[in-house]
Amino acid sequence: MITTLLVALALALVAGIASPALGQPAIAGIAGGVPTLAPVLDRVTPAVVNISVISRAPGSSNPLYNDPYFRRFFDLRDMPQEEPRLSAGSGVIIDAARGHVLTNHHVVAGASEIVVTLKDGRRLRARLIGSDKATDIALLKVQATNLVALPIGDSDRLKVGDYVVAIGNPFGLGQTVTSGIVSALGRTGISNDGYEDFIQTDASINPGNSGGALVTLDGRLVGINTAILSPAGGNVGIGFAVPSNMVVAVMNQLARDGRVHRGRVGIAVQDVTPDIAEALGLGDVRGAVIAGVEPGSPAQRAGLAAGDVVTAVDGSPVHSAAGLRNRIGLTPAGTSVTLTVRRSDGARDVSVRISS
Numbered sequence: 001m002i003t004t005l006l007v008a009l010a011l012a013l014v015a016g017i018a019s020p021a022l023g024q025p026a027i028a029g030i031a032g033g034v035p036t037l038a039p040v041l042d043r044v045t046p047a048v049v050n051i052s053v054i055s056r057a058p059g060s061s062n063p064l065y066n067d068p069y070f071r072r073f074f075d076l077r078d079m080p081q082e083e084p085r086l087s088a089g090s091g092v093i094i095d096a097a098r099g100h101v102l103t104n105h106h107v108v109a110g111a112s113e114i115v116v117t118l119k120d121g122r123r124l125r126a127r128l129i130g131s132d133k134a135t136d137i138a139l140l141k142v143q144a145t146n147l148v149a150l151p152i153g154d155s156d157r158l159k160v161g162d163y164v165v166a167i168g169n170p171f172g173l174g175q176t177v178t179s180g181i182v183s184a185l186g187r188t189g190i191s192n193d194g195y196e197d198f199i200q201t202d203a204s205i206n207p208g209n210s211g212g213a214l215v216t217l218d219g220r221l222v223g224i225n226t227a228i229l230s231p232a233g234g235n236v237g238i239g240f241a242v243p244s245n246m247v248v249a250v251m252n253q254l255a256r257d258g259r260v261h262r263g264r265v266g267i268a269v270q271d272v273t274p275d276i277a278e279a280l281g282l283g284d285v286r287g288a289v290i291a292g293v294e295p296g297s298p299a300q301r302a303g304l305a306a307g308d309v310v311t312a313v314d315g316s317p318v319h320s321a322a323g324l325r326n327r328i329g330l331t332p333a334g335t336s337v338t339l340t341v342r343r344s345d346g347a348r349d350v351s352v353r354i355s356s
Contacts, residue, residue: 047150090168090212103211130254153220155243168212205239263354266297312340
């Protein structure tokens with residue numbers, strides 16, 4: 001992998017090839033005739049932080065403690081106290097002016113105290129603005145000057161095979177950088193919360209990397225590292241990141257309201273399989289087929305019906321039922337979206353108003 005990455009960097013730098021993911025010049029370089037990622041890392045690593053969380057774990061307890069007569073007989077006036085528990089993760093500064101830091105929901109869930117440590121060693125108390133369990137995204141705020149924010153890239157433009165680096169705090173060792181490629185896109189079924197569209201990468205992601213940055217070679221954030229797939233809990237070359245476009249949709253709602261308001265239009269959908277495509281005469285069309293429409297729902301008022309195949313939302317292609325659910329669910333209520341719908345008589349655009 002290292003040899004392959006060095007060759008790819010050398011070719012890109014010598015030929016002046018733009019980043020395949022974002023169409024911007026790569027800012028890696030050559031030192032002593034050897035390709036290096038140091039220039040891009042010098043720019044982006046100050047935006048990646050370590051996060052320490054103190055939460056309260058219930059003290060050891062016996063059911064007899066709940067019996068007032070037992071406590072009185074043994075002169076046990078005080079119940080067992082909660083015990084502090086320390087955990088660690090990573091985060092990304094996304095807005096330097098406002099001090100906004102992105103991380104995972106599971107990193108800060110149940111936190112009584114959150115401390116952010118910058119690359120320059122400064123330790124800052126952080127306030128939780130809002131958190132969303134379904135997408136595993138949380139937004140923090142710190143008060144500090146001279147912060148460095150990471151620019152956000154367009155995750156929809158990623159391709160399998162694009163080179164990426166993962167930056168985080170694995171095993172509490174401190175800031176660490178690993179490299180790899182985008183192994184797959186649109187992964188689902190990793191958790192049970194339903195809002196999934198993961199980027200899969202073979203860049204090493206280990207415990208403590210959660211909330212860290214997945215960055216392209218031109219220094220743009222395209223994902224928030226969130227999970228690994230490993231029976232032993234360590235890296236085996238299968239890591240997952242929440243794509244930046246989903247992160248932005250969640251972040252905007254958290255910054256505005258402190259929570260995410262799930263949108264809905266009142267449809268049940270499923271993937272367009274080859275059998276369904278053949279039955280509906282769709283050819284190689286892919287998307288999400290509407291299996292049912294709720295009476296009185298925005299979808300019914302817009303004229304959608306069972307058998308319609310949604311192929312795009314506001315011009316962005318839909319490749320699966322999960323993709324459509326994500327787009328609708330993360331669109332604020334009251335917003336109108338345009339669905340491109342394929343029927344037996346052709347394609348048409350249908351405007352639907354999202355409800356809550």
